Amino acid sequence: MIEIIRDVVAGTLLLVGSAFALVAAVGMFRMRDVYARIHVVTKPATLSLVATLTAAALRAPSWGSAALLVLALVLQLWTVPAASHLLGRSIRRTGVSPAVPDAIDESWTAEES
């Protein structure tokens, strides 16, 4: 009984996670500039990773690999937003202007560079 419940929960989480990945891919095609693409890719990708890694940890073959998967989940939650923020800041410093010019406050780039 408990295994059936576990499998149903894991399958639902897999479906939710892959749907979020598809949302990220569609959004990457629809957005116009690189800032909007970062914005629209990072958050659904993080959510989909959380969902699918939780499903994989629910169906892990042993406690050790479940712990490894949970560790990978925590590392993803930690590093994916940081890496995207770093990438966006570097792109902004390189001088790529957004498609909507008023979208970003210009005041901090003057003192940085």
Add this chain to the structure above:
Amino acid sequence: MIVAVVISTVLLSIAGIVSIVHVARSVGVPDRAVGLDLLTATIINMLAVTSAWSFQPAVAVLILLLTLLAFLGSVAVARFLDRTRS
């Protein structure tokens, strides 16, 4: 379970193909970095589906490895962009 695995594999394949096409079509390093970010996330998702389907303990190690590799790659691209500016 097999229905969920098949459907999510199809959805993730579409996401991966879309990101590969985006990387091939876009111009410049920043757009390609974003596309490759999504491609790495899709690969990790696929590995998680694999790990949930086949009870192989080695896939968890692969997922952990690819997590660290994706972060290092993004940081390296960001540093590269910073260096080409000055």
